[in-house]
Amino acid sequence: MESVSLKFDTLFTDLKEIVMKVDATMAGLIAVALVAVLITRYIYRWQNPRCNGVLPPGSMGLPLIGETLQLVLPSPSIDLPPFLKKRLKRYGPIFRTNVAGRPVIITADPEFNHFLLRQDGKLVDTWSMDTFAEVFDQASQSSKKYTRNLTLKHFGVESLKEKLLPQMEEMANQTLRKWSNKDSVEVKGASITMTVNFAAQQIFSGDLENAPLNISEMFKDLVEGMMSFPINFPGTAHHKCLQIHKKVRELMKDVVGKRLAAPERSYGDLLDGIIQDMNTEAYIKEDFVVQLMFGLLFVTSDSISTTLALAFKLLADHPAVLQELIVNSHEEILKNRENVDTPLTWSEYKSMTFTMQVINEVLRLGNIAPGFFRRALKDIPVNGYTIPKGWVIMIATAALHLNSNQFEDPLAFNPWRWKEIQPSVVSKCFMPFGSGMKQCAGAEYSKALLATFLHVMVTKYRWTMVKGGKIVRAPIIRFPDGFHFNISEKNN
Template sequence: MWDVVGLSFVALLVIYLTYLITQWKNPKCNGVLPPGSMGLPLIGETLNLLIPSYSLDLHPFIRKRLERYGPIFRTSLAGKPVLVSADPEFNNYVLKQEGRMVEFWYLDTFSKIFMQEGGNRTNQIGVIHKYARSIFLNHFGAECIKEKLLTQIEGSINKHLCAWSNQESVEVKKAGSIMALNFCAEHMIGYDAETATENLGEIYHRVFQGLISFPLNVPGTAYHNCLKIHKKATTMLRAMLRERRSSPEKRRGDFLDQIIDDLDQEKFLSEDFCVHLIFGGLFAIFESISTVLTLFFSLLADHPAVLQELTAEHEALLKNREDQNSALTWDEYKSMTFTLQVINETLRLANTAPGLLRRALKDIPVKGYTIPAGWTILLVTPALHLTSNTFKDHLEFNPWRWKDLDSLVISKNFMPFGSGLRQCAGAEFSRAYLSTFLHVLVTKYRWTTIKGARISRRPILAFGDGAHIKFSEKKN
């Protein structure tokens, strides 16, 4: 009898598991789902996405599925059903629908890091997003760069490159991250790397390592450690906010002071939101700028003609000055035509973000298919950057291609800083910072690659053990 009971239990378990797997592979939909596969239960196809690819091209996970299913397909990542789109027309449509048919979204890996506990307030398109964009533009927008930041950026880069030239070699990804982070943290929150008790650069480096891991919150995993160090970072930022709030004599008129003033006046703001806003803003600077800086060295080493024209442009700026030692001006920055082409081409190849995430608020029809409400939508903007339809020989580093590209084509097919309502408020700052770095680098320094980086996508661009560079000052 017990054998019969045991066999019956096993049979029921098999039937139940078969039912769950069937449900997993065939999600409910009030129409026809796009083609694709949901992968394994719970895990989905996440592990395939995390396998590194040693190329600047689209990650094979995306490329192979685009070839198999077309520009729109379904999958499952980190336990969530995901619609992936590399269709320019649909992507532009989605970006214009934020707040109506879609909302801003993170996968679980990011949500616990960049969203405050107790609510998804960063999803609100209204006053909060308008406020966040406004405050960043106030302190890092074009007017602020023109009036004071450009000179300060140049001074900071000069200081760091001088220090790098006194070292045997520098791992430029980590050093560049810390250089950009410390500059922005000083201007946002008054952080002083030389006197601080906590190393903000090291904290952000450890958080980043956890973000590119599988979101398994179990002691000993990279993601669990990431959450712990993130808590340490937000605790540190919260303490700085409270100290400044209670000590009016320490006011500097910076980002932190403005957010404190607004916190006392605006009901929609909370301390938690302000802390997460600061953390997220600094993280964006920490990762994106350093990735492009590191890729500069690899690309320029392989393309001496680009370096020659870049150097000529900046040396011409110096020759046209009355005082060659004077600081970089806004007009000079805006005249760097070839430099901007180099930056655009590097951004196009770097694709520091694997795409833009949104969540469907309602069922969305698209080309005969239906995206169910609640699904995550991944807009693969790198697919626009890495197609020969727009960019001939798309894996070739060719800054000169930007001379002949129509502005309308660029606006629809080049989105390194996102698009729509969520376009990055730091776009102009990033370009100014990168332009200034190149200006100081090619006019004052020589460099030699001691150890090249093994570039990979995981799917975020990574540099293996790093690019180790030896710097030396140019002799007059």
């Protein structure tokens, strides 16, 4: 009996082990099946986001990263990046995508864009990419109106008329004289130095002259990181951008602190005005002042310098445009003066019709910003589709500026085209500084600085490219080898 009992015990143990092994295998298979179902469900949800209607056509790309890699892939051309060109051809002027894990609608529809830019605070609000949101403190958004009014006061038309225009001309003279004493100049980088230093003088009267770090040099590396994938890890462009931002803010905080500690000092600059307003506006704190100063320097550092560098190249490549600019625009101004050495006047600046056509054409081809961003505050119907609430909308200005339906031979540098372009085309398809109430408050300042610099450049200097010249878009325009020019005075 004991032998039989032992056999039964052994058999039961063996059966138990078999059942346990089967159970473990089944449990593993079930777990794998559940994971597969969850992954499949996640991928399906990623590719088919919820929408109270029909989403615009497009692709959401790979999970987590979306189509970010395709978007930032460099394209060696002034033309639209392949990312935009292929999708506009396949899906039409409005399509969906995903950038850095965020659903985005990209629109190149002139009518819809024109409508959308007039819906701020109603259907949409302003939105910033994650990197910009980190660098430009979103807490200051409540003071947009104050910031705009302050910018218009110190950099707007009246300030240009009263003092800035002759200062710009003097800056251009000093800068070009310095450049002409060198074998060659990398114009983009040198222009950043010029524009940042000039703006800093207006904002805080050059209080950084004795700073341990050169602020204009730091701004040269800042923009590259602003357009990078938002991964804050040592060695990445994004990490470098945040480190530079921190150092610049520390320098500016030191400037503000010294100015607050010595209220008897008065320079009549923008910082003086802000400090006076601190007594009446509760939201103006020291951090806000530092952030505002940083933002104003940033917007002058890249857009003007990139446009100016591109103007150097395009004018050098198109001698007929340069000749028209010299003879029929700027030499004409000098001929009409009693004294050729008198400073540039506001009426002379406003008479530069062809110069403005050249600037418009450079801005159109350059497309300095990849676009304008908005966030849907509610579901937005458009052309039979629905843009869901919360989604980001990118108004692709490059696609508007290079639209062959609006601009004949859009890749050609042809300033004369602006003689015949209709106002409706300009309002809906040309927006280098934004549109409507959201147009950049520094738009006139930028155009005046560019026009003044061109005035000095074409009347007194000649230039020849000696190195570089490549142009890429990734997705904003960049010059990987730089634009190196030899600059010399005409009378030498």
